Amino acid sequence: MVSISSLTSKDEIADTTSASSIVPREPVIVTNAGATFNNLEIRAAPNAPNGYIPERQDCPAERPRIRSAEELSAAETSWLDTRRNKTVNAMRDLLQRIAIPGFDGPEYLTTHANNQSALPNIAIAASGGGWRALLNGAGAIAAFDSREENSTSPGHIGGLLQSSTYLGGLSGGGWLVGSLFNNNFTTVSALLNDPSNTVWRFENSIFRGPDRGSVQLVDSARYFGTIQDQVDGKRDAGFNTSLTDYWGRALSFQLINATDGGPAYTWSSIALADHFTQGDTPFPVLVADGRAPNELLISGNATVYEFNPYEFGTWDPTTFGFVPTEFLGSNFSNGVLAPNVDCVRGFDNSGFIMGTSSSLFNQFLLNLDNTDIPDSARSFIADVLGAIGEDNNDIADYSPNPFYGYNNGTSRSAQSGRLTLVDGGEDLQNIPLHPLIQPNRHVDVIFAVDSSADTNNSWPNGTALVATYERNLDPSGIANGTSFPSVPDTNSFVNLGLNARPTFFGCDSSNTSSVAPLIVYLPNSPYVFQSNLSTFTPSYSPEVRSGIVQNG
Helix, strand or coil: CHHHHHHHCCCCCCCCHHHHHHCCCCCCCCCCCCCHHHHHHHHCCCCCCCCCCCCCEECCCCCCECCEEECCCCHHHHHHHHHHHHHHHHHHHHHHHCCCCCCCCCHHHHHHHCCCCHHHCEEEEECHHHHHHHHHHHHHHHCCCCCCCCCCCCCCCCCCHHHHEEEEEECCHHHHHHHCCCCCCCHHHHCCCCCCCCCCCCCCCCCCCCCCCCHHHHHHHHHHHHHHHHHHHHCCCCCCHHHHHHHHHHHHHHHCCCHCEEEEEEEEHHCCCHHHHCCCEEEEEEEECCCCCCCCCCCCCCCEEEEEEEEEEEEECCCCEEEEEHCCCCEEEECCCCCCCCCCEEECHHHHHHHHHHHHHHHHHHCCHHHHCCCCHHHHHHHHHHCCCCCCCCCEEECCCCCCCCCCCCCCCCCCCCEEEECCCCCCCCCCHHHHHHHHHHCCCCEEEEEEECCCCCCCHHHHHHHHHHHHHHCCCCCCCCCCCCCCCCHHHHCCCCCCCCCCCCCHHCCCCCCCCCEEEEECCCCCCCCCCCCCCCCCCCCHHHHHHHHC
């Protein structure tokens, strides 16, 4: 890990931040796509063998097994060698344009280009908050992306995305990350201006479904029927289903540019895409919390799970293990698959994983009387709720539990055949910082985009940062060696105006007992647009959609 103080001083960072806030800038153009990204291509080679229905198959010669979380996976370690080298030129260009006083960034990178441990290791984290968070986070990603028009103009930070190693998402931020990666890691502009009108068309709510050019009532009926058939197929194949299956399928129609929401698109297939294998993108990570179906509260020491293209699991000292994402749904026991047990493929549907990270929205579906949705949707959802039962309403079911019998002495779920997950923000850690502060990943700086609705007016107040900071101090040891910079309480956040402007946390390393990443906190605030719409607002006009993106 690079010491931030070795690159530039605290005062220099503050000076740069202040200067960048007053330099006149042309806006990054996100409402009209440039010629480079007029066409949004469907990502090649979705790899589920039978659409949304998981399928049992012969296992590979080297049978999958659970591995300990003592270190990074061999696959991630190998990928990092490629990606870190790819970030050098983008980082050099970015630092040359920023021109930090007293620090020759390009010279530093040239000197240390062959020493990965000396290169800044950058991560971006996009918080939860529904469609508001997706769009606000999209604005930040557009500003960070050197492919976007005007993003590399004076005063802008285009190229930060190309300089980053990790990109984390949770709930609405997870929809953003998932949509980017399930559409060839395209640009925000391309998604906003998709000529086929198949993705990011939020004027039709998720409860009405896409406009296919017919009578909306007919289009909605076809939409709900398709979702029902897909989930019924999974259940008929012998797998538990929950409301999150329906939620994830509906999300996919809005987020993935493929027929019927891309039922064969899997999270593990991201690892097969050329742009990923060649290290041309950051490493995507989504977050969820472990929770039993009837458990009402998520505590600060709840087990936090992550999904990445290679693995699903947790760094927490409870379960402390990972399973290959591609083989979720397989019947592991004591960390292995018995010789007579088949491997399951296709369980890790991208929409299901995005829905898992945002299962809080199941509560949206549970309150039909307070929701402005068409009668056809109301009837469909009521039938679904009656079929799956109350105890499954707000969880995502990952049965059979891949960690059954694994780490029996510490794991809360080791003796359960079911593993049930919920929205990653239910423990108040609404920014996906947990996977990014793991010591094995050696992240130096995290750009944390906070689109939370903590206040009565749906603005953030620092709750997410405070929750991660307090978890890091938890005497139970759940933090497991992670370190996080000191942050003030939420009242101080608001009183000091830290929820209304970018703020750096961690410049003074004396506030931590071990090396912690620098947190660049980027709160949603009315910079150019009143973007504080409710988390549960289900539809957005093109004008509001573009306004929130531009504000981000």
